[in-house]
Amino acid sequence: MQDNVIPHSYQVSVANRRALNNHNSFLIWFTGLSGSGKSTIANAVELKLHKEGIKTFTLDGDNIRKGINNDLNFSPEHRTENIRRIAEVSNLMVDAGLVVLAAFVSPYRKDRERIKNIVGDANFVEIYVNTSVEECERRDVKGLYKKARAGEIKNMTGISAPYEAPETPDLEIKTENESIESSVKKVIDYITPKLKLNNE
Ligand SMILES: Nc1ncnc2c1ncn2[C@@H]1O[C@H](COP(=O)(O)OS(=O)(=O)O)[C@@H](OP(=O)(O)O)[C@H]1O
Numbered sequence: 299m300q301d302n303v304i305p306h307s308y309q310v311s312v313a314n315r316r317a318l319n320n321h322n323s324f325l326i327w328f329t330g331l332s333g334s335g336k337s338t339i340a341n342a343v344e345l346k347l348h349k350e351g352i353k354t355f356t357l358d359g360d361n362i363r364k365g366i367n368n369d370l371n372f373s374p375e376h377r378t379e380n381i382r383r384i385a386e387v388s389n390l391m392v393d394a395g396l397v398v399l400a401a402f403v404s405p406y407r408k409d410r411e412r413i414k415n416i417v418g419d420a421n422f423v424e425i426y427v428n429t430s431v432e433e434c435e436r437r438d439v440k441g442l443y444k445k446a447r448a449g450e451i452k453n454m455t456g457i458s459a460p461y462e463a464p465e466t467p468d469l470e471i472k473t474e475n476e477s478i479e480s481s482v483k484k485v486i487d488y489i490t491p492k493l494k495l496n497n498e
């Protein structure tokens with residue numbers, strides 16, 4: 299379908315943009331159940347980076363499922379398409395020189411593999427926010443687990459739809475007996491060396 303689409307070659311490269319920003323650009327992908335802590339950690343990490351002068355952007359359900367992906371539901375096929383589009387948007391933002399933080403349930407391993415292929419292995423950090431479904435249900439931040447138990451929500455990840463945990467994430471955060479500050483510090487410690495430009 300795209301055979302006759304021939305990309306233009308641009309004169310400003312991603313390396314030029316990174317150099318201008320004086321930091322590297324890449325995608326930090328948070329995966330985990332609803333209520334596991336993805337948004338909380340991503341937001342706090344972004345704030346810390348922003349205060350350090352790092353150019354960032356956060357992608358999450360609010361700006362994606364209510365906007366560009368408002369045609370998608372929670373069927374396996376639509377979740378796959380949801381993640382594919384987010385990966386493509388992330389790829390553009392990484393090319394634009396940003397540190398992108400993405401917080402999505404992203405329950406399927408093959409979909410997360412595809413993100414890595416789209417943005418490139420070197421530009422992808424996978425963080426598994428590992429919180430048990432029991433704890434997520436106790437937290438029930440948005441009341442969705444209650445609705446799922448009552449049969450009002452179908453395909454609820456962890457209850458009536460699968461979550462395929464990462465086997466070799468770059469970083470695993472277990473939030474159950476850990477403060478938010480401590481989880482955030484683990485992420486910051488992991489990504490800080492990656493912010494340095496490759497030629498430094
Ligand atoms: N059926 C079902 N399963 C899981 N989550 C549900 C569902 N229905 C609505 N929600 C709410 O939508 C948020 C998950 O959207 P995502 O785009 O991250 O999902 S996915 O990656 O496409 O699986 C998720 O947000 P978070 O709580 O921030 O994870 C939920 O609030």
Ligand SMILES: Nc1ncnc2c1ncn2[C@@H]1O[C@H](COP(=O)(O)OP(=O)(O)O)[C@@H](O)[C@H]1O
Pocket residue numbers: 330331332333334335336337338339401437439472473474476477478479481
């Ligand atoms: N170590 C932790 N890291 C992140 N969230 C935590 C942690 N400990 C407790 N929480 C709580 O868990 C909830 C996570 O909700 P949220 O960030 O919206 O999850 P998600 O984005 O994965 O759906 C918040 O109420 C948060 O205060």
